[in-house]
Amino acid sequence: MEQGAHAVSSPYVPPQPLTLRINGTEHQLDIEPRVTLLDALRETLHLTGTKKGCDRGQCGACTVLVDGQRINSCLTLAVMHDGREITTVEGLGQQDQPHPMQQAFMDCDGFQCGYCTPGQVCSAVALLDEIKQRQASAVTEGEQLEPASLSEDEIRERMSGNLCRCGAYPNIVKAIHSVVLRQA
Template identity: 85%
Template sequence: MPDDDQSLSEQRAQGATLLHAPPQPLTLRINGAEHNLTIEPRVTLLDALREVLGLTGTKKGCDRGQCGACTVLVDGQRINACLTLAMMHDGREITTVEGLGEQGQPHPMQQAFMDCDGFQCGYCTPGQVCSAVALLDEVKARQASMLTEGDQLAPGALSEDEIRERMSGNLCRCGAYPNIVKAIHSVVLRQA
């Protein structure tokens, strides 16, 4: 019930003001470079990358953590950038698809995707590549999956089923899965 001295619209305006969080300073370390920002605490890492910093390699697909198009690496671990706030990663090392290779020298996984035709429309490819790079590190660290125990993984022994299981958080609407698996498997075999 509105206070007699204050109209309902004034009360709503006051409530909206209370819900607004002022921009906060943070430092994001992205692809080896520090970016000092001042952003609202509710900005997702995905929006900070794309809208604030112009790093558009990371894609916004579902914006609900279901498709994996926004996959980036934070301290070497893959995450969905749409599900986390930028403020949560102050000072942490973030790697996007732009930071995997160098000019004229793509990351081996990026090259494998090109060599094996691991994409069609390409929209999911940045997330797929980042996830595949993390997959290789997980296997090296002998991290178990639903299919194999950590001690069962030997260099070069990663099966196509294991790759599919570990990449299950990244969707491809075009259905390029056979070539994505082939690309990842080719890198696994080269590293064995």
């Protein structure tokens, strides 16, 4: 250390009490405030369906729903979601009765290695709500989006935050489109 330089130390911040409502179940935790939601889900609560891909918010493998909105759980702190409704891929359906989007991914072979699939599915479920609410995207034409006229370009735009290293995009789009058409 140079003469005159002072060591900088981070002040200790004790774990904070926190209630995370995940997949309909409340979890009372004492968690260090710098823990990401992703790490709280995977390391503390052992909900490992949500994947750590890039850990920088660029790949979407960690996508979960918070109050129905998709977020990258690697970019947000767990303490920021005290009392909010969090849905992970584990909370979308049951093993004997998967969510329609999970079933469509299986029916349409919307995955290869499967690593990105939990984030893709969570993002696609949020997409369904966006379509129902007729929310516009960068490629939406006209003032209102009609679910029955949802284009592949529209789906690709809305799913652009979720990457698939295997390149299963055509089948992912097909899976999402099939669910949208069934719900239209």
